[in-house]
Amino acid sequence: MALLCVCATLLLLLAAPSPPLYGSAAVLAGFIGGSLLLIVATAFGTYWMMSTTLRPVRAISGKLATIRPSNLSERVPLPSHDDEFRELARATNQALERAQAAIQEQLRFASDTSHDLRNPLAAMRTEIEESLMRREETDWAETADRLLDSVERLQELVSNLLEISRLDAGVVGHHDFLNLGVLVAGELDHRQSKVRVVRRFSSGVMVNGERIGLTRLLNNLMDNAERHARSTVRVTVEHRGDAAVLEVYDDGNGVPPEQREIIFERFARLQEARAKDAGGSGLGLPIARQIAEDHGGTLTVEDSPSGARFVARFPRPTALGSPDR
Structure with missing residues (x-):
């Protein structure tokens, strides 16, 4: 741009009419010189402003380049200004x-x-x-x-x-519209339970889920219930509000309120569980909860007069499939 301005100045000087267009050559030279000075100042100001603005980005990227899996406790610096x-x-x-x-x-x-x-x-x-x-x-x-x-x-x-x-790993199997009562009943028919199993199923309780995952959730809850039950396990499938509910209740000693979340931690086992089954892994209930959450639901231990009451809630599907699946 500066070279273009100089060339334009020379052309104007050589081809200037008489009297000069700008009054005199000195005025024209001053105008061209001021333009060049303005261009240089603008370029320098732009460079300085962009350099200052992007300095936090360079600090963040520089710090990220030094962070390794062994030092993930380090953090990138926070810029002083409250901006993007x-x-x-x-x-x-x-x-x-x-x-x-x-x-x-x-x-x-x-x-x-x-x-x-x-x-x-x-x-x-x-x-x-x-x-x-x-x-x-x-x-x-x-x-x-x-x-x-x-x-x-x-x-x-x-x-x-x-x-x-x-x-x-987030591996998700194929989801279908499933009749939860039919699925649970079929699995219970194939189990050889050591205690009495009482069923109470409502008709038409549908969920959008993975058959293998829901079967694993049920079996894990049943294994836990049969391990702690004195004589009876009750299994309920019904609608409650906008949720499809699977409830497994045993008549054992129950879970203290302060430990109702601990039992869902991996490898966590209460003292009673260790005494009843020294070979347990402490993974059944965490897996059951994760399966429920992967289906958009929840799995909790809720209040009961005695024993432990595990309640799995799943969102009701917007469209229902065949009720006999």
């Missing part, structure tokens, strides 16, 4: 906090998993070593029965871990 860049920095720090919490959760999960895997493996190794040391005295059929218990525990734990991995 400060909002960007705040959102970035929130994302880092979520990433840090997720990694810490994964580390705890890996630690708890390795501990639960070691226990049955150690028991199996001890049983085998003792049997080999007393080969002639060992009842191999009885030893096999004890080893089978540990193998079943490992199998259940691995199955739960695979289910958790699937849920954490």
